[in-house]
Amino acid sequence: MDDVKTPSREERKSALSGLGTSRKRVEDARFTQGKGNYVDDIKLKGMLFGDFVRSPVAHARLKNIDTSAALALPGVHAVLTAADLEPLGLHWMPTLAGDKQMVLADGKVLFQGQEVAFVVGDDRYAVADGVSLVEVEYEELPVVTDPFKAELKDAPILREDIADQKEGAHGARRHPNHIFTWEAGEKEQTNKVLEEAEVVADEMVYYHRTHPCPLETCGCVASMDKVNGKLTVWGTFQAPHAVRTVASLISSIPEHNIRIISPDIGGGFGNKVGVYPGYVCSIVASIVTGVPIKWVEDRMDNLMATAFARDYWMHGKISATKEGKITGLWCHTTADHGAFDACADPTKFPAGFMNICTGSYDIPVAYLAVDGVYTNKAPGGVAYRCSFRVTEASYFIERMIEVLAQKLGMDSAELRSKNFIKKEQFPYTSALGWEYDSGDYHQAWEKAMKSVNYKQLREDQAKQLQSFKDGKSRKLMGIGLSHFTEIVGAGPVKNCDILGLGMFDACEIRIHPTGSAIARLGTISQGQGHATTFAQILASEIGIPASDITLEEGDTDTAPYGLGTYGSRSTPVAGAATAMAGRKIRAKAQMIAAYLLEVHDDDLEWDVDRFSVKGAPEKFKTMKEIAFASYNQAIPGVEPGLEAVSYYDPPNMTYPNGAYVVVMEIDVDTGVSDIKQVYALDDCGTRINPMIIEGQVHGGLTEALAISMGQEIAYDEQGNVMTGTLMDFFIPTAWETPNYETDYTETPSPHHPIGAKGVGESPNVGGVSAFSNAVHDAFKPFGLTQAHMPHDHWRVWKIAKDLGLHS
Amino acid sequence: MIPSAFTFYKPENIEKAVSLMVDFGDEARVIAGGHSLIPVMKQRLTDIKHLIDLSGINEIKGIEITDNRISIGAMTTQVELINNEELFKKAPIIREASLQIADPQVRNLGTIGGNVANGDPANDMPGLMQLLDATYKLSGSKGVRDVKAREFYEGAYFTVREDDEILISISFEAPSGGYAYEKQKRKIGDYATAAAGVILKVENNMCSSASIALTNLSDTPVYCNKAVDIILGKEIDNNILTQVTEACVEQSDPVADQRGPVEFKKYVAGIVIKKALTRAIERT
Incomplete structure (x- = not known):
């Protein structure tokens, strides 16, 4: 025994694989072997399938639906229409944004791909044949796809159901196609500052319509057990508890009789936050038929009908002194919400956190107004790999900075540096009302500029420009800069709720007698690696190796209530709950250890994986010993067992930030851009798992590349979706994906128990601006101020053409 | 995306395949790799009752x-x-x-x-x-x-x-001379925004044989006979290459789609043709 060396503190720490460890993802063993369990893998006895008849047109009155031929087809069991749902009050459903949405077309259709009827049959084949046999008679109506035309006096009225309502969920409506006006900041003061300013830049910045397009599309299996009255729904839900509560409220099935299970989810990116007609129809069909119903949409359904992202027309004015000190910011946004307002935002924020649009800058006064309008497009407006409307806000300010720099004749890196909120100003209250918790923007910016050798890049660019002007080259070089500040981790219950459900989150921990543990959370991983990282948080908090901790999420019958995973809220909210629950475990463990060591609680100190007696470290009890004792010792005044639950209401949001640089070479004749360098510095506070952070940054940058350089949901004037397949909807492959350099600074959040801020969405927020700014930067010498995304070949070619660069 | 029902045949020789085609007329289609056919069947853009797989022949x-x-x-x-x-x-x-x-x-x-x-x-x-x-x-x-x-x-x-x-x-x-196939596309897996193939021979600085064809720049492939007539027997210089390129573009007739409008496609056609010509000449 004497030969056995007592492990050092560092060795014991390392054995935990806690915070800061690049622990390998525990999920990957099953995913890489095809052993994941997704919705479509769920097969229940007697299960039938459902699918939709969808509208081929964007706006039409429904004259007739004839289901007889479909019903006559062997293998087809039922065809649901709005008329069948109406007696249940389920032909419409509430949206997360306070609007309502047709579950199945009720009298009219409002967008191409809208759900008209739900066919239920033996298998996908019978259902597909049934769908093709449902005869629907449409009387086409004039179509509105342009949000600026939606509010014209003679515009066709889209939502006849609320045409006369002057008040919406978010205040006054000024036109039947108008949804809301939402304002923040000081209107008059901002106007005054702009009027008196030395320099004002004025620009319309459009962030086009795109789609999260997760690898796995949306779907569910609904199973109503008529014997015990219990409804179980397996589905692609980013917020299973919220789905349970909403399902109970709209179906009047008692909440304890509803069990929502999110199994493995193949990416969400905001697409799987909302409630879709497919879920409602599957539940109703299961109640009607008495057997489980599976509905899984195909790729075209997903792109055409489930939640889109962005479609924000942001008109901005930014003012500054001649020396480049920003004095004010004004923004008016026209938000195209499609046919129903089905944004997934905290209820009090119909334009999400668009009021983070002052970005990383110390702007004394600002004003923001957002007008939401209806058009004949699919509903949505979800936060595609970002917190609510934060990518929009960040893109807006990062374009405005560039436009202002152009007007000032100043380098935009210098303009940014001149206006960053200073380290000593934190906590900083922005002109639009947010309290930024922490940051060191100058440190990050300087590190980024040094890492990419910014000065050299500008010299190279000048050489390339000269060569272009001399007729020696047809290529231009663009340097895209961005500095972003996100607002994530929704959020404090005082101002963040979804349909009245406060946006706290929860963690419950049970320590087993032998010293391993299970933890359950109110969030749900869709690829983020929660089972890996949350175990690391716990490992550091309670001294049990991460590999001895099972993580479970997604089953509302077992997991504590939480609002799910989106908007980078898992680490800031559920991660905090995890740490806090761990601390409760440790507090109880301390009492048990004190009893076992026959000392007072206060005589003990925590030492990685044990409590030891202060000044006598050889006297200790490990967590493993304490766990066993909690099950077999009768300790006066202490309940047996070692469990804890924590519901965490965050005191503030977190504010991850970063500095990104993209360098590209653009061929002015073909419009082809060649990305030469992508540098991404992130400050997400305390870094839980550097390898997962790097993976998140790579993934987010790739989506940013897609969005800025080609990905869009395009409609023609008749409201036809022009990008309904992956042929035209751009998803980068390894071939199109450039190399990424990642970097970091670490400024812990002062209010988060472990200082973490969240990172999953940062690269998308920072990346889109950086890619787009690089394109703009290449053409800046020729006077380009704004060209809308996506910057695909023909649009880049058009920039060059319009600037007269084609001889 | 489920196709409507069809009967599947896998004949072992071409005679059997032809006789199936005779039997079923325009209700039958042969399938080879299936990359074009299967997507349109799944989208029910075409209704094929009899599918004849040629992979067994x-x-x-x-x-x-x-x-x-x-x-x-x-x-x-x-x-x-x-x-x-x-x-x-x-x-x-x-x-x-x-x-x-x-x-x-x-x-x-x-x-x-x-x-x-x-x-x-x-x-x-x-x-x-x-x-x-x-x-x-x-x-x-x-x-x-x-x-x-x-x-x-x-x-x-x-x-x-x-x-x-x-x-x-x-x-x-087997062709002889320099060659090149140039294609601009949006991404891997995409069809051409514009593509051009060139094969030509240069003898004593004169073009002694030439062939030029275009992809996805009309409703059929385009064989650029006019451009070939221009270049044959000519000395290769920048001026002739410009004339040839213009003649090719003249023969193209692209349609607008998500890849871009007609004007852009014709412009890019000119670029890929010029690139193909240049590279083919370099290879002679």
């Missing part, structure tokens, strides 16, 4: 090279075209163009026969075969006949093939 697979004559069975996959060293020696442009088709997974199943016979103007092989002045061999109820690739295409998805005919092989003379 060994006689229409493989590459035969006799002296300078190359014959390729219709069911030869693109990956086989790429990997065949003999073919590469005789006609390296086949590998160059094939490598620009879709992605490796598609090329593992996609066939030359399916690519040329479908009549999709976006496919790369039809233009390439016009470039090589290839001959298609068709087998039908009235026997076997040869059709020149340059005379095969009538419009998008319309060819001179009769309903009961099956393309069985493609043959051409």
Whole structure:
């Protein structure tokens, strides 16, 4: 025994694989072997399938639906229409944004791909044949796809159901196609500052319509057990508890009789936050038929009908002194919400956190107004790999900075540096009302500029420009800069709720007698690696190796209530709950250890994986010993067992930030851009798992590349979706994906128990601006101020053409 | 995305396949690699009652090279075209163009026969075969006949093939001279925004033979006879290349789609043609 060396503190720490460890993802063993369990893998006895008849047109009155031929087809069991749902009050459903949405077309259709009827049959084949046999008679109506035309006096009225309502969920409506006006900041003061300013830049910045397009599309299996009255729904839900509560409220099935299970989810990116007609129809069909119903949409359904992202027309004015000190910011946004307002935002924020649009800058006064309008497009407006409307806000300010720099004749890196909120100003209250918790923007910016050798890049660019002007080259070089500040981790219950459900989150921990543990959370991983990282948080908090901790999420019958995973809220909210629950475990463990060591609680100190007696470290009890004792010792005044639950209401949001640089070479004749360098510095506070952070940054940058350089949901004037397949909807492959350099600074959040801020969405927020700014930067010498995304070949070619660069 | 019901046949020889085509007329379609057909079936854009799989017919697979004559069975996959060293020696442009088709997974199943016979103007092989002045061999109820690739295409998805005919092989003379196949596309797996193939020979600084063809720039592949007439016998200089390029673009007739408007496509056509010409000349 004497030969056995007592492990050092560092060795014991390392054995935990806690915070800061690049622990390998525990999920990957099953995913890489095809052993994941997704919705479509769920097969229940007697299960039938459902699918939709969808509208081929964007706006039409429904004259007739004839289901007889479909019903006559062997293998087809039922065809649901709005008329069948109406007696249940389920032909419409509430949206997360306070609007309502047709579950199945009720009298009219409002967008191409809208759900008209739900066919239920033996298998996908019978259902597909049934769908093709449902005869629907449409009387086409004039179509509105342009949000600026939606509010014209003679515009066709889209939502006849609320045409006369002057008040919406978010205040006054000024036109039947108008949804809301939402304002923040000081209107008059901002106007005054702009009027008196030395320099004002004025620009319309459009962030086009795109789609999260997760690898796995949306779907569910609904199973109503008529014997015990219990409804179980397996589905692609980013917020299973919220789905349970909403399902109970709209179906009047008692909440304890509803069990929502999110199994493995193949990416969400905001697409799987909302409630879709497919879920409602599957539940109703299961109640009607008495057997489980599976509905899984195909790729075209997903792109055409489930939640889109962005479609924000942001008109901005930014003012500054001649020396480049920003004095004010004004923004008016026209938000195209499609046919129903089905944004997934905290209820009090119909334009999400668009009021983070002052970005990383110390702007004394600002004003923001957002007008939401209806058009004949699919509903949505979800936060595609970002917190609510934060990518929009960040893109807006990062374009405005560039436009202002152009007007000032100043380098935009210098303009940014001149206006960053200073380290000593934190906590900083922005002109639009947010309290930024922490940051060191100058440190990050300087590190980024040094890492990419910014000065050299500008010299190279000048050489390339000269060569272009001399007729020696047809290529231009663009340097895209961005500095972003996100607002994530929704959020404090005082101002963040979804349909009245406060946006706290929860963690419950049970320590087993032998010293391993299970933890359950109110969030749900869709690829983020929660089972890996949350175990690391716990490992550091309670001294049990991460590999001895099972993580479970997604089953509302077992997991504590939480609002799910989106908007980078898992680490800031559920991660905090995890740490806090761990601390409760440790507090109880301390009492048990004190009893076992026959000392007072206060005589003990925590030492990685044990409590030891202060000044006598050889006297200790490990967590493993304490766990066993909690099950077999009768300790006066202490309940047996070692469990804890924590519901965490965050005191503030977190504010991850970063500095990104993209360098590209653009061929002015073909419009082809060649990305030469992508540098991404992130400050997400305390870094839980550097390898997962790097993976998140790579993934987010790739989506940013897609969005800025080609990905869009395009409609023609008749409201036809022009990008309904992956042929035209751009998803980068390894071939199109450039190399990424990642970097970091670490400024812990002062209010988060472990200082973490969240990172999953940062690269998308920072990346889109950086890619787009690089394109703009290449053409800046020729006077380009704004060209809308996506910057695909023909649009880049058009920039060059319009600037007269084609001889 | 589920196709409507169909009956599946897998004949072992071409006679059986033809007799099925005769029996079912326009309700039948043959399937080779399926990359064009299966998506339209799944979207129910076409209703095929009888699907005849040609993958069991060994006689229409493989590459035969006799002296300078190359014959390729219709069911030869693109990956086989790429990997065949003999073919590469005789006609390296086949590998160059094939490598620009879709992605490796598609090329593992996609066939030359399916690519040329479908009549999709976006496919790369039809233009390439016009470039090589290839001959298609068709087998039908009235026997076997040869059709020149340059005379095969009538419009998008319309060819001179009769309903009961099956393309069985493609043959051409090994080309000589410099060559290039240039394609601009949005991403891997995409069809061409514009693509051009060039084969030409330069002797004593004069162009002694030339062939130029375009992909996805009209409702059929475009063989640029006018441009060929301009360059033949001429001294190669920048001026002539510009004239040739303009003549090619003149013969193109692209349609607007998500890749861009007509004006852009014609401009890019000019760029890829010029690149192909330049590279082909460099290789002479």
